[in-house]
Amino acid sequence: MFDTAQYRRKEVEIQRIDSIMRMLPPDAQQVLEAGCRDGYITLKLAEKYQAVTALDLNLPSITHPRVACVQGDITSLAFADKSFDLVICTEVLEHIPPLMLETACAELLRVTRRYLFIGVPFRQDLRVHATRCLHCGSINPTTGHVNSFDLQRLMSLFGNMHFTKTEYPGRGVYKTNRLSYAIYKHYGFPYGSYEQEEPCIHCGKHLEKPRLSLPARITCLFAKGLETIQNKTGPSESPVWIHILWDITVQDSLKCQ
Ligand SMILES: [Zn+2]
Numbered sequence: 083m084f085d086t087a088q089y090r091r092k093e094v095e096i097q098r099i100d101s102i103m104r105m106l107p108p109d110a111q112q113v114l115e116a117g118c119r120d121g122y123i124t125l126k127l128a129e130k131y132q133a134v135t136a137l138d139l140n141l142p143s144i145t146h147p148r149v150a151c152v153q154g155d156i157t158s159l160a161f162a163d164k165s166f167d168l169v170i171c172t173e174v175l176e177h178i179p180p181l182m183l184e185t186a187c188a189e190l191l192r193v194t195r196r197y198l199f200i201g202v203p204f205r206q207d208l209r210v211h212a213t214r215c216l217h218c219g220s221i222n223p224t225t226g227h228v229n230s231f232d233l234q235r236l237m238s239l240f241g242n243m244h245f246t247k248t249e250y251p252g253r254g255v256y257k258t259n260r261l262s263y264a265i266y267k268h269y270g271f272p273y274g275s276y277e278q279e280e281p282c283i284h285c286g287k288h289l290e291k292p293r294l295s296l297p298a299r300i301t302c303l304f305a306k307g308l309e310t311i312q313n314k315t316g317p318s319e320s321p322v323w324i325h326i327l328w329d330i331t332v333q334d335s336l337k338c339q
Pocket of ligand 1: 215216217219220284286287
């Protein structure tokens with residue numbers, strides 16, 4: 083089982099949340115959090131803003147006088163255009179099927195009248211901690227992350243608007259290499275993120291760790307050793323996340339000039 087409480091205490095996670103709260107604008111009232119999960123950020127937003135709509139694929143259960151819970155899908159939001167002063171969407175876009183990604187971004191942009199805040203993993207190596215589903219045999223990228231982002235990609239997804247602020251919280255992104263990945267793949271990805279909450283992205287069943295013979299375990303340990311050397315000697319100080327805040331009213335005034 084994925085231990086959410088333990089994860090929230092990790093230093094990188096604290097840095098991520100601090101960055102979000104520091105970057106968010108003070109002058110908003112109606113806020114949409116698209117993809118709120120357990121409501122950890124939602125409750126922080128409720129301390130800061132008058133009215134927070136917490137949306138997720140499964141109806142969230144967050145009890146707070148300023149929070150309204152809504153079931154919904156960010157690829158098709160049931161809100162009128164410009165319904166919110168601020169739309170915040172973190173740790174969501176990396177999960178959206180690539181064919182739906184542009185639609186999801188357009189929807190987030192459509193429902194904000196002023197601010198849009200996006201947070202995603204930065205240049206994530208999607209091969210790291212990949213898993214293989216024992217049920218359907220397909221390969222899953224770690225924690226169901228199917229998209230990797232950098233500033234350029236995010237900018238182009240949101241119409242290349244000028245951003246107001248950007249931050250890159252967290253340090254030390256873990257990378258793999260072709261040989262280690264090939265070995266892991268051969269043995270069914272023994273070091274995959276099997277404790278994740280997300281099920282198989284192909285068949286929806288729970289992911290289970292493969293059982294390996296001793297020779298297989300030794301070969302995989304060799305692959306792991308290679309990866310460790312690579313990460314200790316390579317440029318490991320790459321940020322973990324990228325956060326961007328846009329003020330779309332600034333774009334409108336730039337266009338008018
Ligand atoms: Zn599967």
